[in-house]
Amino acid sequence: MYTKSFIAALLFGLANSAAIEQRQTRTTSKEFSEGGCADILFAFARGSTEIGNMVHIPFLPLNLPICQLTCHQGTIAGPPTSDGLKKTFGANNVATEGIDYAAALAPNVLAGGTDVESKLSMQNTLLDMAAQCPDSIIVAGGYSQGAAVSHRAIEDLDPAVQDQIAGVILYGDTQKQQDNDQIPNFPVDKIMIICQPGDLVCLGTLTILPAHLTYGQRADEGAAFLASQIQSAQVANKARKAKRDAEEIARLAEADMKKVKKNFIV
Secondary structure, eight states, X not given: OHHHHHHHHHHHHHHTSOOGGGXXXXXXXXXXXXXXXXXXXXXXXXXXXXXXXXXXXXXXXXXXXXXXXXXXXXXXXXXXXXXXXXXXXOGGGEEEEEOOOOOOSGGGGSTTSSOHHHHHHHHHHHHHHHHHOTTSEEEEEXXXXXXXHHHHHHTTSOHHHHHHEEEEEEESOTTTTTTTSSOTTSOGGGEEEEOOTTOGGGGTOOOOOGGGXXXXXXXXXXXXXXXXXXXXXHHHHHHHXXXXXXXXXXXXXXXXXXXXXXXXXX
């Protein structure tokens, strides 16, 4: 019975997913580390046992060939979220970076839902983004253990780096209940947690049911949330830039006035 439900969930995801040829984001994405800064930087942490650094290939029963069920499936959260951002802002304006962490099963049972090495992998990526691209808007996200990695990486970042992160999207969040629907020390209004009905992971367990494999169906919601956060950040950045420009013009005008007064006295 469980196997039939599992297969049905995967096939439902297949029916609701876009053809892989239409995707702009591949299973491994290193657009920041290999391509440098962009207007928008998106860091995403995949879930346990996923291939590449972005995409989800779940354990398959019945020895079915992987591509028969998963090459076009809708259980993938990272790539369609990235593609949603690229559709909204333009592919050349978004650099997506999958987090290169082990995504092993064992760290799920640790306090905090992941291990130190995984936390540091995402944390260092976010620090590099902020340091190398101070004018970029950063958004982040994670699925399953990747959501836990996001919690642990972001919660103790320097406030200046946290300020540069406009939004975080978490799918099937293994730390939702443990952290009270938030990332500690990070603004609640910058976070969206998406949990499917029937996903027990969101209730503080590590029980994986078919619902946990269907977050590709909700990726448009995650992308829309991040897009809204980015647009708000763009407005705020524009206002700050206008203020800085006005202050610089005033400073130069004051300096010119002092020169005029000095020359007049002489």
